[in-house]
Amino acid sequence: MPAAQRSIGLQFDQVEKRYGSVYALRNLTFHIAPGECVALAGRNGSGKTTLLRVAARLVRPGRGTVSYSGADRNRRPAIGFVAHAPMVYEELTAEENLLFFARLQNVEHPAEQVGKLLAEVGLEDRRDSPVRTFSRGMRQRTAIARALLARPSLLLFDEPATGLDAESGFWLTDQVRKLRDSGCTIVMSLHGESELARLATRAVRLEAGGLIADTHRGAMFQSIFAGTAI
Amino acid sequence: MALLSNAAVLVGKEVRTEFRSRELLSTTIVFVLVVVVVFSFTFDPTSSESRRFGPGLLWMAFLFAASLMLQPCFLREQTADTLTALRLAVEDPFAIFLAKIAANTLFLLLMELLMLPVFAALFNVSFAAQLPAILLTFFLGSLGISVVGTALAAISAQARMRELLLPLLLLPLLTPVLVVSTEVTIRLMQAEPYLEWRGIGLMAAFDAVFLTVLWLFGEYFLEE
Numbered sequence: 001m002p003a004a005q006r007s008i009g010l011q012f013d014q015v016e017k018r019y020g021s022v023y024a025l026r027n028l029t030f031h032i033a034p035g036e037c038v039a040l041a042g043r044n045g046s047g048k049t050t051l052l053r054v055a056a057r058l059v060r061p062g063r064g065t066v067s068y069s070g071a072d073r074n075r076r077p078a079i080g081f082v083a084h085a086p087m088v089y090e091e092l093t094a095e096e097n098l099l100f101f102a103r104l105q106n107v108e109h110p111a112e113q114v115g116k117l118l119a120e121v122g123l124e125d126r127r128d129s130p131v132r133t134f135s136r137g138m139r140q141r142t143a144i145a146r147a148l149l150a151r152p153s154l155l156l157f158d159e160p161a162t163g164l165d166a167e168s169g170f171w172l173t174d175q176v177r178k179l180r181d182s183g184c185t186i187v188m189s190l191h192g193e194s195e196l197a198r199l200a201t202r203a204v205r206l207e208a209g210g211l212i213a214d215t216h217r218g219a220m221f222q223s224i225f226a227g228t229a230i
Numbered sequence: 231m232a233l234l235s236n237a238a239v240l241v242g243k244e245v246r247t248e249f250r251s252r253e254l255l256s257t258t259i260v261f262v263l264v265v266v267v268v269f270s271f272t273f274d275p276t277s278s279e280s281r282r283f284g285p286g287l288l289w290m291a292f293l294f295a296a297s298l299m300l301q302p303c304f305l306r307e308q309t310a311d312t313l314t315a316l317r318l319a320v321e322d323p324f325a326i327f328l329a330k331i332a333a334n335t336l337f338l339l340l341m342e343l344l345m346l347p348v349f350a351a352l353f354n355v356s357f358a359a360q361l362p363a364i365l366l367t368f369f370l371g372s373l374g375i376s377v378v379g380t381a382l383a384a385i386s387a388q389a390r391m392r393e394l395l396l397p398l399l400l401l402p403l404l405t406p407v408l409v410v411s412t413e414v415t416i417r418l419m420q421a422e423p424y425l426e427w428r429g430i431g432l433m434a435a436f437d438a439v440f441l442t443v444l445w446l447f448g449e450y451f452l453e454e
Binding site: 053056058076079083085086088089090091096100101103106146 | 235236239240242311312320321453
């Protein structure tokens with residue numbers, strides 16, 4: 001795994017986001033320290049995805065602010081985002097996709113970096129195959145390689161294990177463990193207690209857009225995920 | 231500088247994916263070809279009639295072909311949520327628009343260039359001597375269609391009834407540039423052709439105004 005850039009923290013200050021009359025996030029205030037690995041729990045529609053998209057500055061909050069601590073003020077922080085959708089082009093090959101995103105992000109020695117990442121995610125043999133021929137697990141591997149191209153200091157995972165078979169699930173858990181150990185700040189939304197959840201150093205539960213529980217590893221940790229499995 | 235280098239990388243991707251799938255070009259070429267052939271056989275115009283209403287017919291066909299081409303330009307990015315990845319990767323979101331505009335203009339021009347000889351043959355119009363001026367007119371007209379169309383495609387991609395919304399917004403906004411493009415093309419296809427610089431200036435101004443609007447507010451068009 002490529003080493004992360006200096007990891008950054010996240011500060012949510014009274015963040016609110018509404019879609020019509022429905023609150024996706026409601027008066028959310030909390031801090032994620034650099035290097036923390038946070039699991040977001042909550043039922044469908046509790047605001048997990050919106051929170052991640054607000055954190056990535058893909059969605060502008062209606063009220064409140066999101067700020068990054070420890071980030072270079074003159075540069076936009078590199079953020080890796082992995083969601084259920086792979087966010088890669090099906091017409092292009094795995095290598096073409098990664099080279100494209102590497103060049104967009106001004107990655108140094110893009111061909112070399114892409115080669116390393118393809119080997120790392122186990123797609124070296126399929127580098128010239130169009131992504132449309134890939135299984136769900138292989139697409140997710142490509143997505144993770146894409147997210148890691150710019151050595152992100154913040155990684156956001158939105159239910160990354162959905163639809164993965166057991167083998168791909170174990171692989172994903174292993175990758176997230178390596179990233180966590182390299183010091184990258186990780187925020188991942190999850191359904192139910194899982195191997196991935198066990199990697200988290202902190203768990204936060206949302207309900208109707210509001211934060212209802214926030215705990216570090218300990219007695220309460222497992223209860224955060226109660227009733228969220230699908 | 232980052233804006234231009236990002237836009238160049240994005241244009242490369244647009245061209246590569248289009249030439250691999252040939253979705254947009256083949257649809258628009260077939261559409262314009264059918265329009266030109268049907269009108270030529272229905273009206274069987276004389277050369278002077280062709281010079282009078284041919285340019286209008288041509289620009290109407292280009293407009294509808296463009297609306298076919300513009301609709302998927304952001305919808306395609308939604309299939310695998312690649313727009314999210316693009317927004318995270320680029321320094322300035324305007325690079326995404328710039329690349330889409332460049333690619334759409336390129337594809338439109340390519341289609342127009344392929345259709346020109348067909349039009350000349352079927353409508354018995356000769357304009358070889360005016361080719362550079364026609365190319366300039368086609369470029370500025372196509373750029374205008376692409377700038378406005380790309381912005382509206384981004385807006386409508388996130389809306390309900392998106393298939394209806396794009397043409398509904400596109401047609402009234404493009405009326406000025408279409409009228410001027412048609413007028414300039416008519417002058418270029420006359421028996422004594424000339425380039426109407428005032429029209430060229432108006433088209434360039436139209437393109438510049440909408441490009442500036444997109445540069446200022448484009449970021450908001452991409453937000454969810």
